[in-house]
Ligand SMILES: CSC[C@H]1O[C@H](OP(=O)(O)O)[C@H](O)[C@@H]1O
């Protein structure tokens with residue numbers, strides 16, 4: 371077995387993975403509340419995968435109600451070393467038509483109603499989000515998407531909106547003027563929380579529509595998004611197989627693995643013990659009972 375454990379956060383249209391050997395369902399509890407669903411674990415090309423559909427089976431959970439803290443917490447507790455997110459997105463650029471896979475490398479967060487940190491009063495930390503994705507995992511995901519047959523673009527800015535409504539035309543034009551490439555509702559605060567949980571993160575975005583800015587193109591509607599996702603879900607699954615196949619046996623250490631060492635400000639002697647206990651899931655190295663400090 372290779373020494374990676376890849377968490378896969380499935381988005382709209384990707385509610386399960388097939389082809390896993392040793393498939394098992396895991397129900398994990400989190401001090402942050404209920405995750406979106408049970409985890410499905412199994413082996414693909416010598417790599418352990420842990421799958422979680424962020425909207426839950428049957429797409430029950432809207433973007434604002436996704437408990438991203440619980441989702442990241444249970445993926446980390448399940449032993450994930452890295453996290454690959456798969457998302458449906460609208461395109462804000464002419465040269466990113468539906469069907470394109472964009473492995474984004476930046477985010478603009480316009481969400482307003484979601485807990486966005488594991489930390490808080492009594493235990494303060496500030497991680498860097500300057501480079502919010504892991505470059506090597508993103509590059510491996512892009513190579514895998516190409517091998518799976520997808521037209522793939524490396525790099526791009528994802529603007530995360532609160533939703534659940536799609537954007538107004540003025541907002542869509544504003545995000546284009548800001549230089550955003552794609553638009554979705556879920557990558558934030560997920561990417562922030564993955565960073566706090568010391569999980570290298572890659573975001574593979576599948577373009578399903580042109581949002582509502584493009585002349586002579588019908589504005590985005592859910593039916594079109596789901597139809598395009600259905601057509602691309604198999605490619606996303608192949609991308610994950612290619613990713614697992616391409617990973618080397620040994621996982622190189624990443625600075626993200628120990629990012630909290632530079633980020634915690636609060637003096638350990640004053641840590642809130644309740645919050646420290648909750649944080650043991652995302653960082654046992656610092657917060658498990660035997661390691662406090
Ligand atoms: C079903 S269209 C809008 C929905 O799709 C995207 O979800 P995900 O990122 O989980 O693939 C978008 O963010 C919205 O949640």
Ligand SMILES: Nc1ncnc2[nH]cnc12
Nearest residue numbers: 458459460553554581590
């Ligand atoms: N145009 C769009 N806006 C927000 N989220 C989306 N997900 C897929 N298409 C989208």
